Amino acid sequence: MSAGFKCKQFFVGHDQCAMKVGTDGLLLGAWASLPTYVSLNGCAVTKDSAAYLDIGSGSGLISLMLAQRAPQATIRAIELDSDAARQAEHNFRQSSFASRLQLLKGDILTYQPAERYALIVSNPPFFDNALLGSNGKRNQARHTASLPLPLLLAKAAELLAPGGSLALVLPEPAAEAFSQLAGAQGWFAMASCQVFSRADKAPLRRLMQWQRVPCQPRQQQLLIHNDDGSYSEQYRHLLRDFYLKF
Template identity: 55%
Template sequence: MSAGFQCKQFYIAHQSCAMKVGTDALLLGAWAQLPTCGAVLDIGAGSGIISLMLAQRSQGALAISAVELDDAAATQATDNVRHSPWPQAITVIKGDILTYQTAQRYALIVSNPPFFQDALVSPDRKRQQARHTQSLPFPALLSKASSVLADDGQFCLILPAASQAVFMQAAQAAGWYCRQLCAIRSKAEKPVSRYLQRWGRGDLVAKRCDPIQHDSLIIHDAGGGYSAAYRALLRDFYLAF
């Protein structure tokens, strides 16, 4: 198993993390809409990959708080940030996001959250914590995000298609409004596997009557290689692109 992942401008070590660098985190880090100003919150930062991608995209101009519950992952994320080109832009905070206290209101919140609803409990405690909603139920995640979001802030996350309906119901019930939904397919003929999504608070969005933006992205082309759209999205990060 690889000890890390090399991007064009930084390296992510992830051997101490329950969840390694994967497609979901890379998609979210490249896709999330950056604010022109304000602070960013990364919920469940893991190795720090999403925070570092956002730091690269903003050239270190945005202050990013990366909150991670697991001790080993938080330590690894701290090391990754320290050895990156933007050590001053990211603050790694070891702790539970549900008890995280701050007066800061964030212009952007990003999360690649736990998503399994009813799966069997994993014997690996860290992997269970990183993957199962028992550690961060959707209503609790939405409530916390709402409490620290700036008035016109955005909440961007990625979820498997199997978890989308449950999350959508919880979000709408809590007063969130979906601003953008991007359906991800591994190949054109395959079903949707995951959704990138951007949410705002319902009352503020409703006043502007903004329509929901629907997009789609196919990861692999007919020949099995990466599609042109995927290459364009990740070209600043993948060495091969």
């Protein structure tokens, strides 16, 4: 078996991906709220029959998690890097959800599908105005030059069905700037969750979900580790359907 990450219902190979399976993707895949319904062509579509889109899918981890959580939903995953796209496609084919997963190799900014999505998820590149390293694939995966956040917001607005939402994860400093940008582009926060590695540390990440109509946002906090280094009960509960050790 190639290097990767084993979940309860699927395996994620990631040896060909610049960015490996990590906490950010696991958190987003488990935390993002699935749509109760959206309107497509005037008809209500439930979460189990809707289409979801994973932007910058990498190994395909988040798409696989969504496929497990919504047993009839169709998930499209778009990935720019050829090696990561091939690996995600392989991961999809090896899963029990293969018939509902589709890998699209290409640039989200030029993607023009006929359908609209009930949920868009993204673990986007987040380093801005930072020195680039020598690994071009890792730079593409980590730096906003490959997908500027203003363009991600504009594209998501174009691709969402009425009532749909955008969920993503960012480092805390970047999340604050993103929130201001999203508000300026006509987005409204549905939910926000600050992620702490330990109770005595500053927030590490922020999980966010946005939509295009006004709403009352849910404010949450998530602690990953207890003081003794063990996983918190909150973290275990969130990922219990995926982590083998839980």
